[in-house]
Amino acid sequence: MRIAIAGLAHETNTFSTLPTSYEDFRVTRGSALIDAPFWQRLADMGHELFPLFVAHATPSGRVTRACFERFLDDLLTDLQEHLPLDGLLLHLHGAMDVEGVGDGETAILRAVRDIVGRDTFIAVTLDLHANLAQEVVIHSDLLTAYRTAPHRDVLETQERGARLMIACMEAKIRPTSLMIKLPLLLAGESAVTEVEPARSLYARLSQLDSSPGILTASILIGNAWTDSPQTAVSVLLSGTDANVVNREASKLAREIWARRAEFAIDAPTGTMDEAIRMAYAAPEQPVFVSDSGDNITAGATGDSPVFLEHLVNAGVQGALVAGITDPQSLKQCFAAGEGGVVDLFIGGRLDYTFARPYAARATVLRLLHKAQGVTPQALVRVGNVEVVLQPDRQPFTDLRYFEQLGIDVHQKKMIVVKLGYLFPELRDFAPRHIMALSPGFSDLRLDRLPYQHLVRPIYPLDKEAEWRG
Numbered sequence: 001m002r003i004a005i006a007g008l009a010h011e012t013n014t015f016s017t018l019p020t021s022y023e024d025f026r027v028t029r030g031s032a033l034i035d036a037p038f039w040q041r042l043a044d045m046g047h048e049l050f051p052l053f054v055a056h057a058t059p060s061g062r063v064t065r066a067c068f069e070r071f072l073d074d075l076l077t078d079l080q081e082h083l084p085l086d087g088l089l090l091h092l093h094g095a096m097d098v099e100g101v102g103d104g105e106t107a108i109l110r111a112v113r114d115i116v117g118r119d120t121f122i123a124v125t126l127d128l129h130a131n132l133a134q135e136v137v138i139h140s141d142l143l144t145a146y147r148t149a150p151h152r153d154v155l156e157t158q159e160r161g162a163r164l165m166i167a168c169m170e171a172k173i174r175p176t177s178l179m180i181k182l183p184l185l186l187a188g189e190s191a192v193t194e195v196e197p198a199r200s201l202y203a204r205l206s207q208l209d210s211s212p213g214i215l216t217a218s219i220l221i222g223n224a225w226t227d228s229p230q231t232a233v234s235v236l237l238s239g240t241d242a243n244v245v246n247r248e249a250s251k252l253a254r255e256i257w258a259r260r261a262e263f264a265i266d267a268p269t270g271t272m273d274e275a276i277r278m279a280y281a282a283p284e285q286p287v288f289v290s291d292s293g294d295n296i297t298a299g300a301t302g303d304s305p306v307f308l309e310h311l312v313n314a315g316v317q318g319a320l321v322a323g324i325t326d327p328q329s330l331k332q333c334f335a336a337g338e339g340g341v342v343d344l345f346i347g348g349r350l351d352y353t354f355a356r357p358y359a360a361r362a363t364v365l366r367l368l369h370k371a372q373g374v375t376p377q378a379l380v381r382v383g384n385v386e387v388v389l390q391p392d393r394q395p396f397t398d399l400r401y402f403e404q405l406g407i408d409v410h411q412k413k414m415i416v417v418k419l420g421y422l423f424p425e426l427r428d429f430a431p432r433h434i435m436a437l438s439p440g441f442s443d444l445r446l447d448r449l450p451y452q453h454l455v456r457p458i459y460p461l462d463k464e465a466e467w468r469g
């Protein structure tokens with residue numbers, strides 16, 4: 001079989017004023033896309049693999065039209081050069097919003113189907129935080145999404161997509177796919193798959209996969225910070241028997257709807273000041289506190305100094321903010337050198353809706369110079385609080401980000417991170433986690449967000465929302 005592999009993934013936060021441009025994407029091309037043993041086995045079986053490119057960017061504001069058109073042109077040109085194709089494995093996030101275009105995935109699938117033709121099997125792998133449009137399902141032959149949030153099954157999902165696609169092509173099967181949208185809006189933090197009710201709902205998926213007539217079942221939580229008509233929780237099934245797919249998708253959707261009130265943030269929540277009090281009252285150390293309104297992984301800017309200001313005002317000892325995006329202040333720190341004292345205006349330049357630059361005198365404690373794979377960073381002290389200043393929007397998702405700065409996390413009482421839920425390594429490590437409901441582009445208080453494009457009524461914004469299946 002002649003199989004192409006490509007991808008274009010972005011989770012767009014339409015509330016963010018920071019657009020996503022071409023330079024924000026990291027692009028992997030060619031053989032690096034298929035260096036896992038799984039792909040080698042496919043090649044050994046005689047399949048011809050054409051790894052084109054996979055581009056993805058940190059979640060942020062709308063993708064610029066120029067950026068989107070450049071990637072789409074590249075993709076269509078690459079596909080054209082490799083026709084005819086038996087199959088195409090397409091990695092998408094499923095929540096891309098493009099300036100002047102709208103839903104990115106709809107535009108991609110429409111154009112790709114047009115180029116490859118009806119005979120090519122298109123398998124799509126998705127993030128479970130996808131807000132999928134029905135047109136994407138119509139143009140695809142099979143769709144499957146991650147089953148873990150935080151995401152621990154990225155490669156597994158891609159391999160499942162490829163394996164099912166090849167099995168279908170060999171058996172000359174074109175599956176039926178069905179998506180049911182529920183009038184339900186959830187932040188990812190309320191649907192961590194390691195806790196109820198998501199845990200048992202997601203556990204149903206592997207049972208469904210092995211049911212006769214079904215190939216793969218997915219639950220899409222969606223991304224609540226993309227304000228679009230397709231933003232909602234969905235059930236998505238691909239299978240060989242339309243009746244079974246219909247019946248089982250409806251059943252799963254009813255199960256989710258019945259448990260809608262159980263979805264909740266799986267950590268103690270409070271305002272920033274409440275989170276500080278809770279952290280210092282806790283026996284554990286370090287306590288990780290998510291500055292969830294400025295969650296970079298949900299598309300916020302990561303440059304809000306508001307939490308830092310609250311910590312300085314609280315006068316607490318042993319707190320660290322990791323970190324704040326601020327290339328300008330970072331430059332001043334490097335000019336002053338370690339031990340230097342500088343007057344800074346910290347952050348508040350990318351997010352000028354919820355934040356303002358914070359005027360502060362800072363002592364430069366440590367400078368991390370640019371090295372391979374490491375961006376320059378500064379560890380400074382403002383009042384009694386330590387804060388990492390960084391040039392880009394890199395969230396502290398793993399312990400290595402602390403280690404490379406020489407920070408011993410065990411010595412800190414409280415560590416503020418620009419995240420919502422903790423990513424796998426921190427989640428496994430953190431002795432305690434608190435979710436601060438701070439304001440920002442990724443506000444977890446969805447009722448505070450200025451939605452305009454959601455299909456209403458939707459639960460829990462509209463308590464009266466009904467769904468009868």
Ligand SMILES: [Zn+2]
Nearest residue numbers: 127128129151
């Ligand atoms: Zn996700």
